[in-house]
Amino acid sequence: MNDDATPPAPERRGPAEPLPAAQAPFDAIGLARQLLRGVRAGALATIDAQDGTPFASLVTIATDQDGTPLMLMSRLSGHTRNLDRDPRCSLLFSVGGKGDPLAHPRLTVTGRATRTDEPRIRERFLARHPKAKLYADFPDFGFFALDPTAGHLNGGFAKAATLTRDELLLDLxxxxxxxxxxxxxxxxxxxxxxxxxxxxxxxxxxxxxxxxxxxxxxxxxxxxxxxxxxxxxxxxxxxxxxxxxxxxxxxxxxxxxxxxxxxx
Known part of the structure; x- marks a missing residue:
């Protein structure tokens, strides 16, 4: 081997690859938690129970005290049947606004959503969505909690970061x-x-x-x-x-x- 050979260059992060939240040049954790708490409806992506095709639908969202996303869904819905078979899913939080939709912050949370009968969950969800009291006790409806595994934040132009479960949720x-x-x-x-x-x-x-x-x-x-x-x-x-x-x-x-x- 030639001793004068130039050593390989260190591995570089791709230009579009987001930084871990702790290394981001903005408050990625604060912004992600703001989106978690502030967005009341988002896109839920589940895995189709028949052929594994990604299935996206609109759901209403609340949060538990630690920030865990909460949903109220009917078992007659396709996404509920999907989750009962395979709890893996992702949930998109987006505030929207005027102008270019991609200029506004959004957060994708991945994890597993499972049913819960915890009374506190019901209280917090219905406080956030009072109109849901009309159907929350129908026999086909149930509450789900999404236990996050990771988050992907896009805070707007050139502001992206990845988050761990502990960065998304509060330690109580x-x-x-x-x-x-x-x-x-x-x-x-x-x-x-x-x-x-x-x-x-x-x-x-x-x-x-x-x-x-x-x-x-x-x-x-x-x-x-x-x-x-x-x-x-x-x-x-x-x-x-x-x-x-x-x-x-x-x-x-x-x-x-x-x-x-x-x-x-």
Whole structure:
């Protein structure tokens, strides 16, 4: 071998290959979680039970407290029959908007979707989709939770990243009191603090009234007004009800004073 031979060049990442989220030059994890929490309907791709052909359909989406995607589906639907045979699937979250559709952020989550009878799942889904109460208890309907294996984020031009399951979902360790107290806190805010909810929504660019809190978690609040949603992150994560009360007061005071209330 020629000692003067030029060593092989190091392997380079292709120009279109996304970076891992931790290496991305933008907040890929924050944007992905924003899409998870904020999008109420998306494209579900399942594997056809007859011949294995990819089968895409439109479904409504909510999230569990850790960000796990939730769906309510009828077993009469093709995608439900597909999942009962093979739980592997992917779910596309896209906000859409004016102009080029490909200029807006979107997130694809891959994983396995299985049925769940957990009461909390029902509560969170119906809070996010109140009209689904009309048919949620029909005998052919059931709730599904998608356990993610990976995420692929396209945040717009030249902003792409891949995410692991742990980057998509929140670790709820140490937040058990917040998890168990969520429904009481949600009801209290909706009954007594509609003005504060409007302030929180306005702080992330969603003006108007009629906002209701549909869920909360260690990172933020999920708001709904008609068909509009707003995800409001706290200035810093919280793990218990005492910290939650303090941060909500701080956020409301900051909003009334004209300052930023969100960590987003």
């Amino acid at each position: 360790t140490g937040a058990e009191a917040l998890v168990s107290g969520e429904r009481g806190a949600v009801d209290h805010m909706n009954e007594d603090h509609a003005d504060a909810l409007a302030l929180y929504a306005a702080s992330v660019g969603e003006a108007g009234t009629g906002w209701r809190l549909t869920g909360l978690d260690p990172e933020g609040l999920d708001l709904l007004a008609g068909d509009r949603t707003a995800r409001v992150t706290y200035p810093e994560p919280v793990r218990d009800m005492g910290a939650l009360r303090k941060v909500l007061v701080t956020m409301a005071n900051a909003a009334r004073a004209g300052g930023a209330v969100s960590g987003s």
